[in-house]
Amino acid sequence: MRIDIITIFPEMFVGPFNHSIVKRAQEKNIVEIYLHQLRDFSTDKHRKVDDYAFSGGAGMVMMIEPIAKAIEHLQNERHYDEIIYTSPHGELFDQPIANRLSTYVNLIILCGHYKGIDERIRQHFITKEISIGNYVLSGGELAAAVIVDTLVRLIPGVLGNEVSALSDSFQNNLISPPIYTRPRDFRGWKVPDILLSGNERLIEEWKYNQALQRTQKYRPDMLNEK
Numbered sequence: 001m002r003i004d005i006i007t008i009f010p011e012m013f014v015g016p017f018n019h020s021i022v023k024r025a026q027e028k029n030i031v032e033i034y035l036h037q038l039r040d041f042s043t044d045k046h047r048k049v050d051d052y053a054f055s056g057g058a059g060m061v062m063m064i065e066p067i068a069k070a071i072e073h074l075q076n077e078r079h080y081d082e083i084i085y086t087s088p089h090g091e092l093f094d095q096p097i098a099n100r101l102s103t104y105v106n107l108i109i110l111c112g113h114y115k116g117i118d119e120r121i122r123q124h125f126i127t128k129e130i131s132i133g134n135y136v137l138s139g140g141e142l143a144a145a146v147i148v149d150t151l152v153r154l155i156p157g158v159l160g161n162e163v164s165a166l167s168d169s170f171q172n173n174l175i176s177p178p179i180y181t182r183p184r185d186f187r188g189w190k191v192p193d194i195l196l197s198g199n200e201r202l203i204e205e206w207k208y209n210q211a212l213q214r215t216q217k218y219r220p221d222m223l224n225e226k
């Protein structure tokens, strides 16, 4: 998979993309991530990429020209399956969306800023607008990093143990059951006996019931989905 990110703050991705799973996926050449400075596509001598809204009102608007140039520059080289724009007004990002996006070959993510983008960008270039939650970030970069992290770990070969991505919370509409490691007893806080019993059938049953109880308690909404 190839992901091209168009942003005015490429440095914001240095941390998230150079550690852990996302780093390893790039080292294994399973994913290629390219960061593009939107200002490089500005025609203005000050590398301006935003301007006042015709409607007036507070806040700057991202201009169409640099964004069109950046996207078309990439599209001249290859076909993109989806051109994503990160904004609080988009479709709420969730595991099914991530699963689908993780099967694509080439993606562009445009990171939003200021008050928004010129509407014509949405009409003529963007194929999917994604929000990572019902709150407003200072810009789309953190959202793009969240999306990339979520997708990359789903691509076959990225995680050592492939079943683990599928058994994650949300993949089966249940929150994961509690897990424990050594020591068996820490300050008298004990690991549940059943997990030490060696009885696989009872352990599986216990895990399922725990997952169900946790979901009922913390995320009852998940049990009503689909």
Ligand code: ADE
Residues within 6 Å of the ligand: 086, 087, 088, 112, 130, 131, 132, 133, 134, 135, 136, 137, 138, 139, 140, 143
């Ligand atoms: N940009 C600002 N807020 C956002 C959000 N919640 N999701 C995606 N992009 C954003």
